Amino acid sequence: MVKRALPSDKIPIKVTEILPRLKDGGAFVKFSHPPDVSAREIEENVSKLLKEKPVKPFFSPFRSVQAGLVKGVPWLEDLHRFPHSRLRVEFVPKNPGEEAVELSQETLYSLFRRFGKISEIKSQPWDSKVLPKYAYVDFGFVRDAIMARNCLHGFVVTEELGGGKLGTRLRMSYEQRTKPHRIWDWMANHPRIVIPVLVALLTGLTVVVFDPIRSFFVKAHVSGTFRLNNTRVVRWLRQQTSDIFAFQREKAEQAGLETIWTHRKDLIDQIQKWLLETAETFIVVQGPRGSGKKELVLEQALKDRRNVLVIDCKPIVEARGESSTIKKMASAVGYRPIFSWAYSISSMADLAVQSTTGVKAGFSETLDSQLQKILQTAAGALTDLGLEGRRKSDPDFSLPPDAYLEAHPEKRPVVVIDNFLHKNDGKTIVYDKIAEWAAALVQSNVAHVIFLTTDSSYSKSLSKSLPDRVFRQAALGDLSPDVAKRFVLSHIHNDDASRSTKGSEAPSQEKKPENRVVQLSELDECIGTLGGRLTELEFLARRLQAGQTPRQAVADITDQSASEILKMFLLPGKTTSDSEHKWSAEQAWYLIKALASKGSLRYHEVLLSDTFRSSLSAPDGESALEGLANVELIGVTTANGRPLSIVVGKPVYLAAFRLLSRDPVLSAKMDMAVLAELAKVESRTIEKAEAELATLGALPTLPSQTTGRVTYLLAKIETSHRKVEAYEAEMAKLKKTLSKED
Template identity: 65%
Template sequence: MPSDPCEKLITNGLTMIPRSVAYCPALRPRTWAPTRNVSLLSFRAVASLSTERTRRRFARQDSAGGSTTVSRAWNSTLPSEKQSGHISSQENESILFFDNIFPLRLTFLFKRPWQSHQDIADMLGRFNSPTLGLLDPINLVKRAIPKDIPIKVTEILPHLKDGGAFVKVSHGPEVKTEDLEASLTKKLESAPLKPWFNPLRGVKAGLVKGMPWLEDLHRFPKSRLKVEFIPKDPGGEAVELSQEDLYSLFRKYGKIADITSQPAESKVVPKFAHLDFALIRDAIMARNCLHGFLVTEILGGGKNGTKLRLSYERKVKAHSIWNWIVNHPRLVIPVAAGLLAAITVAIFDPIRQFFVKAHIQQTFRLSDNQVYRWLKTRTTDLLAFGHGKSGQDSFNEVWKHRRDLIEKIQTWLLESSDNFIVVQGPRGSGKKDLVLDQALKERKNVLVIDCKPIVEARGESGTIKNLAQSVGYRPVFSWANSMSSLVDLALQSTTGVKAGFSETLESQVTKILHTSAAALKEVSLSGRQKDDKDADISDDAYLEAHPDKRPVVVINNFLHKSDESTIVHEKMAQWAALLVQNNVAHVIFLTSDTSYPKTLSKALPDRVFRQIALGDLSPDIAKKFVASRLEADDDGSRPKEGDGKEWARPNLSELDDCIEQLGGRLTDLEFLARRIKGGQTPRHAVDEIISQSATEIVKMFFLGSAKNDSGGRTWSTEQAWYLVKSLARHRSLRYNEILLSDTFASSTTADATDGEAALEGLANAELITVKTQHGRPQTISASKPMYQAAFGILVADRVLQAKMDLAVLKELAKVENRSIERVESELAVLSTLPKQPSQTGERISYLLGKLEGSQRKINEYEKEMGKLKKVLSQTD
């Protein structure tokens, strides 16, 4: 015998090419002397990618000089484009299926898209090296076949997905297939062959009665088989086998756990049944042996016979909780959202309430620590050189002037009243300093909410974040709202049900304010002791009886950009009403918007608010304030003696006239003081301030860019110029007289058709101030004296005046043209009458008079517009 391992033969009538033949370099045509007859063998590997490798033929000369030609092919068992994937047999040939030849867990390799079949073949080739001996999987097939059966193996087709192999054998006509299967079964029962990877189960063999289908789909063995009943010939009829017939056919391959027939009312075709085997290996044997089996009439397959089509199917556990959850998303998703919300509330709400309470009481504020305050006092005295109070001294005159307002607020805070306190005044009038630094100076437990950063935040997440920071609400996951919205949208588009994971801006603002209200109530009751005289009364009665124990909520910049963020302001007003009605806290609103009663009246419709209106300082107080600011600044900037520098005291001789022209707005007075300190004279400083204000008015109200960006404005450029021009001539205007003017009564601008809304918008924009008498608007004036002088500068500009007057005249001309069109249309209707009745004569005269008057106005406007166009063309 040759020593080359590639030339080994299997004796006892079984001839086989070893697995290394596919890549054995020593394999080449040669002659040799066999000891037995050699049969034709075609060995196909499970994972070869090519449909047919180069056939190798070699002849080996025996000792008698004869030769036998052996043809070997290394073909794939996986179907190609020209292969159907079925195994066919000829006459006197049978196909056997050997189970438990390969590890069943190798199927996971087929799930890797990057793993090629050739890689698996190479791995099996290395695994099945000749050195393994009895561990060779194909060697199990050789050992399983009895030696006393006159059969010859002609082809072996390993089937890795099912962990077995198909073996095609040839035999004489005297051999019956039933005897062949019985002999194999008896042999394997008497001498079990157990592979190394499954020592508890031996190799089993069965006769393939149907037509097995070798496919490379991602369908892997399961313990459940779906048996479909299809006709023998296309277009024929198939019979649905009973459970008894199915049991008799499949029981030989293993223990059957259950048989489920197709429901009688089901319209699914072809008809089918489910067979649940106790073990996956038993289902594999049944599927590979009976797939394509033709059930005859004797076996219950009907007159024409019924073919079985078997496939693996995943078994769904009955009454599975997970299956119910997956199949009922419309119920499960809302319930899951509710449970998640409940868990979140139970865990995070106490934490957030604690942080809000700490924020109100300033528990973690370092400046309230006694040691820190002591150190700050000592270091400030050493480094400030006596200038620590200079900044506050300059406001003493202002606070003395407004002492009655401060005391009024403090008195209201000591009374038990379920009402708001509203401090209204233009920007720069000192509302915040008056309330926080003076009225609430000695007050503890003050919560300040600034609406400006909340309203100006970008997006809903920014609004929620800024609101949470203002009340100390943490932790807050503002970013999670966007993600929740996407998840909610995806679920709604797939299931048709809104899950409710995401929350609207309104609901989240309400949630933050509700938590803050609970924390405020805890703060109000934190000073209550068990040994108090009224310890036995309820919490509500205690809060009503002790208004001094309630915290104070200051809502600053209320109605800031109210046209853009109505939700925030409305929720603030409702929340404040809840606080004062339940005696939880005092609420003070600081606003510069004169229309605040509209919003607050919705929250408290049956209350008259406690109001304080802050105006400009009187000229005397304004002069003292500027002088005190100059003295306070001079203390820090005055050159020391011996420095060789002279300090020039500002000349305040012009201050009286300048302050009268500038007005008493605190921010304007501070601006004037800084300019005077910088070396400017009062007159020069005021002139520059007025000139700068005039430039701001032009940019905000008259330029085209402002006009194009007029979203949400309720007034037009022509209306603003009409007021500027009129106020430049008169310090005050009658409110109703302005409403009756053509510019306000008949505006052609879409957003400015309502004259009262236009005046209210201009007042909110701080161009004008509307003064009232007995609750009704009476007069209109400039928002501050400085604007009165700025209006004069704007009117004196010939180019600007000509441009704006031209725009006003064009609008008035449009109004008259529209009036003429209406008159002409009515006259046309009257002219269609067959006879002119005498009753229409007066109406026609009236319409003709209107027509004449409008045309006369248009002629005058045209003349004026011609003059203005000439000014614009000739003036720089």
């Protein structure tokens, strides 16, 4: 490279030594020259020659080699310092102990301009006391700064050039224009700007990366892409081994359900017809627990329907904590991946940032926004599933998605929301978000929505989302005695057939035909006691299969129901003080005792009774009745939209109520609690009247206008006193009963 740049036939010099400087990207070349040629002339000739015939190394084909005469004393070091475009030029004395002068910008420009374009020269501030004096020279290119440093380092500026009488030596070093870690320091010092920007970037990354993945998993969850039961291999194996393995319910149970489906064939056909209509409204299937709502809809009305999404509200509402609620909701719709743990961490990070900067960073999201995000993703996936069968050859392919789905209601997915209003006393935000989301689905023709609920007042909650729509309603009540009997008999007959086919058990005395006929003769009476609730009928059928008589089975079921009522409603502490119940044990006992004797009560008659009107622990009577109805101790019948009467929550509860009311110890104990509370109410009434009389008696002169008031208060005290005496007399009798009975 040196020979090409300094040809001996054109440049009268002799190269004596070459010192490579790989760190600076060049080399020092020592040479000797004739005495009649000055070094200045040699520099000019070399520069002119390199311009006419540029020498370009193979690793830098776009830049040619440059040369400059070294005027100072180069510092050949191997420190971990690398070239930069800024030079720090320090002005030091020529000899130690002498004085150096600060060069002006004009002098520095004249010295350094020959090596390249200078972008800026910054002198030391005039009030700076830093020694030695210095200045910054900024070059446009790093290679020009390298050339200047290596050529002028240690150069002595004479007096003629502006270096003072004694001369000034230049000492140069590279310096970065920006300090290291400056970007990080700026980010750390401006959290109010940086943190929202980072949140926006992370949110955008989440949307771009995770949303398509989550939408894919929602579609796979609804369509059952990854379910083994839907694969061809499993379906073929099921057909081939149907006689060996049982993939469905037992035959007895299946036969019993067929009896019910035959009875409710009209209702199943009606739901299927509604799914073929374009009405933008909900389908609501309402019925008590154990009436078979879910089985009727999923296994009969939607038996051959594809793309069915089932959302069970019960685990979502019963989840503890907001993170668990989000996780349960995501699992219900197949929304994954879900980072529920990040919800708590982001909340703590947001709190920490707010405590240090005073501004919310926006890391954490509310439960409302998280649920909204999950449901929006599910809505988009349902739209894609509804449009899967559309082809370009279809005549209505050009229609918008909502118009296409409106024209083809049979292609819309079906969303079944089970256990809606399961617990209507808490976490209403879950029900509200689901209802709003369902309303958006039906209004935009994305999907059909079916609500399954046990709450008879569901219209209050759903009307908030669809105030201008009339719901499609299907009510499931208890089975009629005839259908209930056929359901139980189908269980028993199919069980007998399966046992006779297996032949593994010897017939016992209990299972002989004549004994079975005798047992089943009691079935009509027992079904009348149990009613037509599906769960109780299945329980009865299993006990009959186990060898019990119908009366024994009904007695056991009644005893179990009575124990549940005693534990849930009559034990101490079941009042509003535990922030969970809205009723008192005395109110529950009043209804149990009254329904056991009458079977039905007038709604407002109950509200006007002393136990509900003057209760000390549950003062709101209507809330108490609503709470007892929600837990199915009682049922409230309506007429023209208003509550009419109060009945038992389950048919079997009537027998349980009578069993509890016949218990002398329990009756005496609960009656004493009711009378004690009523006595307290009357005592408070007396105290208030006496306090008012004392106030009136303290007046200097009693006005004539207060005579009527005094008479009223005295009569009220007398009435309440008589009631207290009657209550105490009755309580004394009950105490005798408790002391004698076991």
